[in-house]
Amino acid sequence: MYKAQTIQQHFQVDYSYKVVFTRNVFNETNTALKNIINNDNAKIVVVIERDIAVYHPGIINDIAGYFQMDTVESSILIVKGGESIKNDTRATEEILQLIHNNQVDRHSYLIVVGGGAVLDAAGYAAAIAHRGIRLIRIPTTVLSQNDSGVGVKTSVNYFGKKNFLGTFSPPYAVINDSVFLETLDERNWRSGIAEAIKVALIKDAVFFNWITENSRALNDRNMEIMEQLIFRCAQLHLEHIGTAGDPFEKGSSRPLDFGHWAAHKLEYLSGYQVLHGEAVAVGVALDAVYSRLSGRLDGTDLQRILNVLTTLGFEIFHPLLLQETTMEINPALVKGLEEFREHLGGELTVMLLRNIGTGEEVHHLNKNILSEAVQYLAKSNVLIQE
Template structure:
């Protein structure tokens, strides 16, 4: 009888990368970027989001001058951002062709300048080209600077599912340039604050109190306060990724996805008309109310969370939570739970709130209580109060 033999493989790989907070990084006197490029072959290409070129008309000239002053050449590809780049495979092919044609290898650099969706998609291309080339992220939105751009995930959408295709591949470096935030419209300025509220609710009550106390100034686009918010939010995300013991999510626990299971489904159902942060705000509201209905949070804490979200300008309810012409919960929302379970590897783990600043994981969610939570949000929202038909249906 044949006896099987086993060789047990085991090794560890240490990852480290800087997350730099700066201003005017393409000013030749700012050496943050060039200091990183000098660590390798110094050969680089750059992918920039179309919207950035439109908001900053001189940006391509600045980039070319920056590299010229430092004795380097850098080809530039301008490509759309937003969920369009994550939904259309042709854009990934375009980035891969760009990498191929300019002979970018594992010791060269791909610099990605844009919002979270562009960074996700370009990062995915960088991770699969040559099994991984050096990626320098330059996030340009609040959400990408304080959350998605500082982590280790890259992804695109497929089969109607958000982030179905993706990799865990840490960037070579992240450079946050606060100047890019000044040109954001109000929706994108506000959207990224949702991720700060999220991480504060599950990890740092003092930070949540700080956000609540500074709502008016943040709404008035106080740059100093926004830079503080971005830094603390990024710090909490980076700390969790580096110290929680599961940076590549081999388990089924994703605490930083508080409020995200519903958010991802709402984005899809709305045809991505909802920005990610707007959907996350609704997801946070839903899971906060669910936490209350299952005996965790007290009523005052629920009020504080919902009041903070509404004061920041977020809607806490979206009509897609309900079936059309009905007050019944949309069945696709329950499907969102199943898709989240699949994404976690088969075991559902949802983060709820035990109290502000402290999360608690659960392995199941009641459809009945979820329906109650949706009804609660409906009746607490401006959508309800401004719609006599909905009021009449609820009586």
């Protein structure tokens, strides 16, 4: 009679990567990137977001000169930016073709220069080529420099669901160059600040106070203040990933996605006309109001949160939150709760607020309170407009 046997396998993999903060990364006198690669014979291919090539017209020549490239046309790929790159599988195939054509292997480097969506798509391609090639991210937006670009996730959208396809693949390195922020339009400059507010609300009350005190400077596009905001926000995200015990999200908890269950669905419902950071601002406002209405958050704290969002120019309400006929929360938005749960599996886990700087995880949201919270935001928005 056959007797079942078991071998219990266990091993640990140590991940380590640098996040460098600099200016003019492709200037020949800046050695930050060369120090990371540290191999004159390494194969290098580069993916650049189209808007970066447009607003920084010398970047192709700068990259070619920096790496002394002989075959610029075959080594550099310009791709579209924004969420559309994650909705189009042809974009991923283009990047894979670049990797294939240049015989890029696991000892070679794919450098991606662009906003969060381009980093996601290129990172996904890098993760599945040869089961993972070396990826160096050079984020070019506030949001990607302080949040998505410094993390360990890659993704594209599929089946109409945000980030349905993706991997947990830490980058080889990240280089944040603040010069790229100079050409951002107002919406993209502002958008990434929402992620800083988000992480401050659940992790660091002192940082939230600092954002409040420096709102005018941020609105005036003070670069030194923005660099400080990006550094602290990135630091908090990296600390959580490295020390919270679940960097690859094997559990049901995702604290850094405070405000995101509604944000992801709002992006989709708007046809991605609402930027991610703008949607996060709405989602943070919604969950902050819910925290207040459910007896968790103090009214003064709620007002401070809504005030800093509106002072920085964010809309805290969007018509897609409401079903016009009933004035209740849009059922399509509520569907985002199940998709949020499904993305991780297990029970629904949503972060709410006890106070500024302290979050509390819950496993159920009351639809009636959600509707009341949406109505509260709608009325507050009217008062702000007046």
